[in-house]
Amino acid sequence: MKSIRILGLASSVAMLTAGSAWAALIPPPNPNDWTQGKWELNVAKSKFCAPANAQEKPVQKATRDIVDMGWGMILVTMNTTREGGQPNRTRYLYRYDGQKYPGGGIDSAATEAITWKQVGATRVEFQHWSKDNKETADYVRTVSVDGQTMTQTAKYLTRSCNDESQVFDRRP
Numbered sequence: 001m002k003s004i005r006i007l008g009l010a011s012s013v014a015m016l017t018a019g020s021a022w023a024a025l026i027p028p029p030n031p032n033d034w035t036q037g038k039w040e041l042n043v044a045k046s047k048f049c050a051p052a053n054a055q056e057k058p059v060q061k062a063t064r065d066i067v068d069m070g071w072g073m074i075l076v077t078m079n080t081t082r083e084g085g086q087p088n089r090t091r092y093l094y095r096y097d098g099q100k101y102p103g104g105g106i107d108s109a110a111t112e113a114i115t116w117k118q119v120g121a122t123r124v125e126f127q128h129w130s131k132d133n134k135e136t137a138d139y140v141r142t143v144s145v146d147g148q149t150m151t152q153t154a155k156y157l158t159r160s161c162n163d164e165s166q167v168f169d170r171r172p
Helices: 002-023
Strands: 037-041 059-070 073-082 086-094 100-103 112-120 123-129 135-143 149-156 164-171
Touching: 059 164, 086 100, 086 112, 100 123
Parallel strands: none
Antiparallel strands: 037 059, 037 164, 059 073, 073 086, 100 112, 112 123, 123 135, 135 149, 149 164
């Protein structure tokens, strides 16, 4: 009888612990596109290639806000701080229609084009294109089953390093 009570108590504690963990989960704002929301780079879990520009310093902190602006338009705002405190903000506006959209952000002249395709609620694929219409990189964003982690992988077609992965944690 005593062992049954202990087992029951242990089960209750386990359920409360699991319930607390699930209660802390931040739901994706759009059930059809889990990449949307607010994200913070987990530098410790990420793997970076050396910057293409030798003067760029390594990333120390980054956030990414992905928002549905309506009419099928998605806005991404990336805020990045590099080693030495160099802040940078880049914004992209696009649709998941496979058409080319300006790369380099909407706040500056386009240095490349990007095509975007949503493969499912948890996966987005996109390619970067040079001005002479050659593909330069393949990217994939995937969101974990619990919706709390987004991983972006990059395969650079014109650089020696081609296995970069950035891991982001969902934030409120």
